[in-house]
Amino acid sequence: MSALVQLTFEKVMQTRSYTVIVLGARGKRFAIYADTNTGKLLQVYLMGAPRPRPLTHDLISNIFTGFETRVKQIVISDLKETVYYARLFLEQQVGEIIHIVEVDARPSDCITLAILEGAPIFCTEEVFENAVSVE
Numbered sequence: 001m002s003a004l005v006q007l008t009f010e011k012v013m014q015t016r017s018y019t020v021i022v023l024g025a026r027g028k029r030f031a032i033y034a035d036t037n038t039g040k041l042l043q044v045y046l047m048g049a050p051r052p053r054p055l056t057h058d059l060i061s062n063i064f065t066g067f068e069t070r071v072k073q074i075v076i077s078d079l080k081e082t083v084y085y086a087r088l089f090l091e092q093q094v095g096e097i098i099h100i101v102e103v104d105a106r107p108s109d110c111i112t113l114a115i116l117e118g119a120p121i122f123c124t125e126e127v128f129e130n131a132v133s134v135e
Contacts, residue, residue, distance in 0.1 A: 014043070090103065
């Protein structure tokens with residue numbers, strides 16, 4: 001994997017048919033598109049809105065907590081045509097041994113988990129260079 005660029009979550013925008021997640025670094029911003037449910041869920045987490053029952057990402061987070069595993073980072077690792085690909089890096093320490101697991105996942109799920117868990121968001125230098133800028 002090439003050098004990594006740390007990204008900041010800029011904003012989420014909702015339309016009737018899709019969600020736009022805007023990430024940025026070094027004065028450049030780019031968009032990742034997702035389904036409308038992802039956008040609604042992300043907004044719930046960003047607003048800190050109460051949830052009467054665990055949502056999908058709450059469930060995943062609770063499982064991680066139960067296994068004393070944390071989201072180490074997420075990496076948007078590839079861009080093919082207009083589709084982004086991401087990797088979720090999980091870390092579990094057992095005594096002196098640290099286990100790191102790399103999982104293929106949708107960028108929208110990775111970003112949501114990173115926001116929920118306070119984990120850093122990265123992309124490869126190649127993805128950053130090839131991503132189309134948005135205003």
